[in-house]
Amino acid sequence: MFERLFKGTGSLTKLIFRQQRFKILVWLAGLVTVTLACASSYPNVYQDVPSKMAFAMTMDNPAMVAMLGPGYETEDYLASFGTLFAHECLLFTTIVAGIMSILQVVNVTRNDEENERIELIRALPVGRLAYLSGGMVVMFTTNVLLALLTGISLALLGIDGIDTEGAFLYGAILGATGLIFGIITALLAQLAETSRKTAILSFSVLIAAYLIRGIGDVSNETFSFFSPLGWAARAQVFVDNYWWPILLAAALSMIIAFATFYLNSIRDMGAGFLPERKGKKQASPILQTIFGLVFRLQRTSILAWTIGIFALSASFGAVLGDLETYFADIEFMQAFISNEAGESITDQFVTLLIAIMSLIALIPSVSVVLKLKGEENKNLTENIYSRAVSRTRLLANYYLLAVIVNFIMQLMIVLGLWSVGQLVMEEAIAFGSTFTSAFAYLPAMWAVIGLAGLFVGTLPRASGLVWLYVIYCFIVIYLSEVLDFPQWMNNLSVFEHVPEYPIEELNFAAMAVLTFIATVMAICGMIAYNHRDITG
Amino acid sequence: MAIVKTRHLTKRFGKFVALNGVNIEVNKGEIYGFIGPNGAGKSTTLRILLGMLKATTGEARIFGKDAWKDAVDIHKRVAYVPGDVNLWPNLTGGEVIDVLLRMRGEVNKNRRNELIEKFRFDPAKKCRTYSKGNRQKVALIAAFASNADLYILDEPTSGLDPLMERIFEECVIQAKNEGKSILLSSHILSEVEKLCDTIGIIREGKMIETGRLSDMRHLTRTNFIIRTKKPVPSLKDVKGIHNVRETGPELAFQADPDQIDEIIRYISQFGVVKLESTPLTLEDLFMRHYQEINHSGQMEDS
Ligand SMILES: Nc1ncnc2c1ncn2[C@@H]1O[C@H](COP(=O)(O)OP(=O)(O)OP(=O)(O)O)[C@@H](O)[C@H]1O
């Protein structure tokens, strides 16, 4: 029985590991490096008691709790740098660990199945569950490595307040969260019929976990226990060092793993449990246009992003009311946070939220452009270019879709924040200023879209590097103060040049320059694209 | 006027030379068979003709226009079936056929539906679920439903069953009768032999032979199978005889055309009981080429 199902797991594990090792290395190195960089910066940034007090107060407001989870008591912040670090970095790092696992598992399950690699292997004398087991072993090992490497290196830093147990618990939380989302993805890979659908479902679960935790943390803690991300924040790492979240995660993973293996053993290869609908026999007139085709190929993910961005913005909007009350109570907070007179703190938070949301909203637009390269990798553009369609025309349609998606996403941010904020706030944020604030980001976002186009045209194989730039922009917004970047490094991020309306005046010159840069990059990308080989 | 013409086409991928001076010429109303083993450079040549790859040096023209610069213009009159058909997994077969047809221009609904019937194709399924043969059908239907002047077909029958192969051949012959030109790549020799007027043989990026099929046969050897009363001594050493094989009591060999007279004279001394001669198939011709090249290659090496 065991033999029949699992034979060959060992060698398949090695095979899968060999295929994934580079990605694993990059992810682990990236996660550990950023964690170390963050952790070691706190002693420099928060040198005295007042600065820690200010941190404690900022973190205690509902918007921050919704975003980062519940924090610690003020005395804990004063006693240890670990708490500052954990509160600000832990939740986001667990999300990144979750993303890592989701991508990895989608790759070694549905993706390999779709590309008929599993078919090849099933024909060999290996057990029916061997490939899945191999994938799971690799995923498990990756997360254990993440936990250990993070734990060891944090402990070795020797920062005041980051003790050995806390360091290992911190690492274990990352690993455990990665494990849970990896296992959930494996389960969803049995239900969905394609790798795309698996990825969409898995990321939906991740986003839902984040939102449920956010709502729970702000309103009713019971909710938070339904989300693995809610457990992470409750380990009280570096203070009480509770290990129950790890045990809970391990237990849940076991249960889901059983279900996954069972479903895998009873389903046909290439099939899923969520049935596919019967399709149309003819193409609609819209699909018969180039734009219609380009849109149709990405319709599902655009729709998912639209809903996701709206939901995320709406949930931030929901805490604006609490935020208002909170600041009304503590008048003196103004002194810490507001650097310019006359600005309401709510405005400042809304501005920060819009900055972060805009960065997230950039992802779908950039994906739209990179999709063209993805299509080429799958030898699908060949179908188009062997017909009477020019490269300029196709790429222009991708640009157009990216810009439209970009517009829709910003609109979702505004609608989400404003509509819900309006319901819960006494002095509601104005639609006009929220709109202006979000749409001031358009030129900067166009620049990144242009950069994506430039990559697709000039360095198609390296076009994924655009994501590094997006991550860099994120780091600049989110961590530049903590990491104490020099100004020129901040300036490398286009987002740094966006006026933070309404706190700052609209700077039309900067926006014009960004638009110009975007156009130049897009056109250069177009020219290069017209002159290079199309590989498929 | 030549519909397709390439001159000294060379293509490098980095240091690797995929094509080295390829010359092809396809005339109006002609079926050109482009044959060569795996990795010979057939698909690369076709992709250059389609303006997807840029030739490193040399020239490729279709309808007298430059294949790279005037690609869009040319493609209005070209239909293409790729060697490895990849389709958008989330679209149905019917949708893909319409999309592909529309990209060239008007869609002829009747012709489309007629071909769907003919190929016994179910257009309502998502492309993800199609087998290799069914994906091939999508490309073939989209190609033959369009009113093109040139058909570029890269190993068009791979994955088709014999019945579908017949239907494919009918489509090709119908196109030819309508005065269309067809450039067809393959390593299935019987297919090329059946359909083509002219063939070009490519190996490792170099054309090793081109010409009309009839002329090429005439130039090559003949297969003989004989049985004699007395054993034939030292047949191998007779001038113009190659590839001697003994199959039971019979002897099989190939003979150079100009030596046939001598050879017959020689073997008739041993009392011929049976004599069978067949023209060389393309397959033999193909093997001969590689043997010769390998042979001379080895000699150069040593
Ligand atoms: N983009 C590329 N980069 C590098 N090498 C390539 C590329 N495309 C093709 N080649 C190489 O060029 C050679 C010719 O390939 P091509 O696809 O033209 O062969 P083919 O004759 O169509 O073979 P098959 O019968 O297998 O389809 C092969 O050795 C292949 O590996």
Ligand SMILES: [Mg+2]
């Ligand atoms: Mg080929």
